[in-house]
Amino acid sequence: MKKINIVTVAAALAVVIALSLSAHAQGASDLFKSKCAMCHGADGTGSPTGKKMGAHDFTAAEVQKMSDAELTDVITNGKNKMKPSTGLKPEDVKGLVAHIRTLKK
Numbered sequence: 001m002k003k004i005n006i007v008t009v010a011a012a013l014a015v016v017i018a019l020s021l022s023a024h025a026q027g028a029s030d031l032f033k034s035k036c037a038m039c040h041g042a043d044g045t046g047s048p049t050g051k052k053m054g055a056h057d058f059t060a061a062e063v064q065k066m067s068d069a070e071l072t073d074v075i076t077n078g079k080n081k082m083k084p085s086t087g088l089k090p091e092d093v094k095g096l097v098a099h100i101r102t103l104k105k
């Protein structure tokens with residue numbers, strides 16, 4: 001009986017972990033839509049406003065060749081006309097970097 005309980009607990013834990021991981025990924029794309037898409041476009045190619053300000057196409061090699069450290073720096077500190085978004089936690093920035101990687105063509 002005891003063994004079965006441990007298996008049940010382990011299975012429940014696995015489900016909880018899987019759910020929180022997918023919730024995290026979802027969080028980054030929601031964050032991108034609410035805080036970044038007005039300039040960078042939902043698909044990362046850049047909104048008309050963003051392009052006018054000088055934002056680059058996230059799907060292009062130009063941005064994808066930037067290192068995670070460089071992307072983290074721009075998202076955290078901003079760059080020229082891009083002001084850093086308020087209220088981003090380090091794990092949010094990490095999620096956004098990962099999100100930008102998924103936009104690669």
Ligand code: HEC
Nearest residue numbers: 035036039053054055056071074075079080081082085096
């Ligand atoms: C008000 C418009 C605006 C918002 C909002 C904005 N950005 Fe930007 N972003 C820019 C502009 C303009 C640049 C180009 C800066 C430069 O190189 O002069 C830029 C540059 C970047 C770059 C470097 C690649 C590039 O295009 O030069 C990254 C990465 C980036 N932004 C991520 C984000 C993320 C993630 C968010 C949301 C948390 C965000 N940005 C929100 C305008 C914006």
